[in-house]
Amino acid sequence: MVPASAGLKDPGARAQELLPDAFLTRIRQRAAEYDRNNSFFTEDFDQLRAAGYLTMQVPSARGGAGFTLTEVARAQRRLATAAPATALAVNMHLVWVAAAMAMTERGDHGLDLVIEGAAAGEVFAFGISEGGNDSVLFDSRTAAEPDGSGGYRYTGTKIFTSLAPAWTKLGIFGKDATDPDDPRLVYGFLDRAAAGYRIADDWDPLGMRATQSRSTVLTGAHVPASQIVRDLPVGPNADPLVFGIFSSFLTLVPSVYAGIADRALALAVQAVGQRSSMKFDGQKLSMDPDIRWKIADAAMLVDSMTLQLDGLTADVSAGPGSREHGADWFRQLAGLKTRVIADARRVVDLGLQVSGGASYTASSELSRLYRDVLAGIYHPSDDESAHSTVAQAVLGPLPTGQ
Structure with missing residues (x-):
């Protein structure tokens, strides 16, 4: 804890308010059962969402709690003491919100739709990881085909898609190779109601079982122009x-x-x-x-x-x-x-x-x-x-x- 004499607030104080001991105890009591049954943390998720956990970093002017990134990290650390898999899965939504805030703090509003969506109750997840792609964000095995109207159709397989039973918006990216001399990496958000994808029932890991990080198979999944957020060159960059x-x-x-x-x-x-x-x-x-x-x-x-x-x-x-x-x-x-x-x-x-x-x-x-x-x-x-x-x-x- 930061000494009071330093004139600073304890960065963990708001995390404790959001996750009081009694609440954390109930979450801890369910963790073993979720792990044993390899089941999604439904009760945890519903209660965390009702408590405003998914909007903690959304600015207060937009209906959130206005947590700093440090406070979000402390909250995640506290939640993980009770249920690591619950914390890790929720993390994927919180990472998108934090990414949007980091961009906003640097004058870039390219992910404002994430902040607005989170405030409105959307649940974001990561459809980024791909088997064998050790370039991570700098290349993709997923094909992104232009639809002619600014949107794209994605074909490929995303692995470790946490929150599989609960997400409403899946952040994905793929490679548009229309111009072989200038392939582009295109990022967008897939709506759960969209066609052209399926969630595989393939999650039976050693640990972190409640995350239900199932593979997502994209078969021409369509993301309209309004949900496309970036078009970047292949390779490392500091966008x-x-x-x-x-x-x-x-x-x-x-x-x-x-x-x-x-x-x-x-x-x-x-x-x-x-x-x-x-x-x-x-x-x-x-x-x-x-x-x-x-x-x-x-x-x-x-x-x-x-x-x-x-x-x-x-x-x-x-x-x-x-x-x-x-x-x-x-x-x-x-x-x-x-x-x-x-x-x-x-x-x-x-x-x-x-x-x-x-x-x-x-x-x-x-x-x-x-x-x-x-x-x-x-x-x-x-x-x-x-x-x-x-x-x-x-x-x-x-x-x-x-």
């Missing part, structure tokens, strides 16, 4: 839309995993306070120096997550000015996501180590957190991409062809 997506995704996704680490640490502290040690004449394991070292190690990792997430989310929200990172933005964002998720995995691992064999049972909450935290390695930017980004920033680009 405000690209920045908005990266800056939101790479801060809010690790916030979920930081919440997993928070909960794993709390469970570990609880466990060592209950378990006894024969080696120390029946004293609690919390008195064992080796156990204390592991708990301290986990706590230091959690503390570092807070500093990193609060700092970079504040920089994103600051807009143009002294807190801009210029050419180092992608280095900072990719590094943040990579570090936080790696550290969260380490914290869960330490929690399992000190909690004893009971935590290895399938019904153990720590066991579920262990399965959930592993999903972090599959979110872009992956380790290889992140390290390539940072290496290029520090060492310069490789010669062409390498």
Whole structure:
């Protein structure tokens, strides 16, 4: 918590107001059942939506709560302590809203329809990821065919489409190769009522099961001109839309995993306070120096997550000015996501180590957190991409062809 003497508000205060303890407890009580049944978090979703969770970053003038990105990240972290899969799925809607706000703060209103839609009750989801596409936003395996009136028809398969049972607007992109010398990446929002797509029943993962991140198969799905938001060249670029997506995704996704680490640490502290040690004449394991070292190690990792997430989310929200990172933005964002998720995995691992064999049972909450935290390695930017980004920033680009 920021000291009162600093003249700043605690960035987690509004998150606690939005997610009071009793509300969070009810969400936690349902998490194991959703995981066990591989079912969508319907009750959580309905209650979060009714509480205004999906509009927390929408400006108050448009009916939202006007949260900053830092406050949204803190709320996501808090929600993830109760139900990581619920937090991760809702995250995909919140990322679109955050991307729109990041663009607006930089004078670009290309995603105003997201802010307006969220305020009106639309639920946005990400139809971006594609199997085998390690270029992420800089190329696409999905074909985007012009309809002659400014709209497009999309054909391809999008994977990891969270919120599959609930979204009303799916953000997608594809490649318009009409001009082979100048292929374009076209972004738009598919309405759930549109024809030309199907949601596959193919979600049976190791963890994060309640997200119901099913594949979406596009077979000429039509997006009208009014819902097309960007037309960009293939390849890396710093367009405000690209920045908005990266800056939101790479801060809010690790916030979920930081919440997993928070909960794993709390469970570990609880466990060592209950378990006894024969080696120390029946004293609690919390008195064992080796156990204390592991708990301290986990706590230091959690503390570092807070500093990193609060700092970079504040920089994103600051807009143009002294807190801009210029050419180092992608280095900072990719590094943040990579570090936080790696550290969260380490914290869960330490929690399992000190909690004893009971935590290895399938019904153990720590066991579920262990399965959930592993999903972090599959979110872009992956380790290889992140390290390539940072290496290029520090060492310069490789010669062409390498």
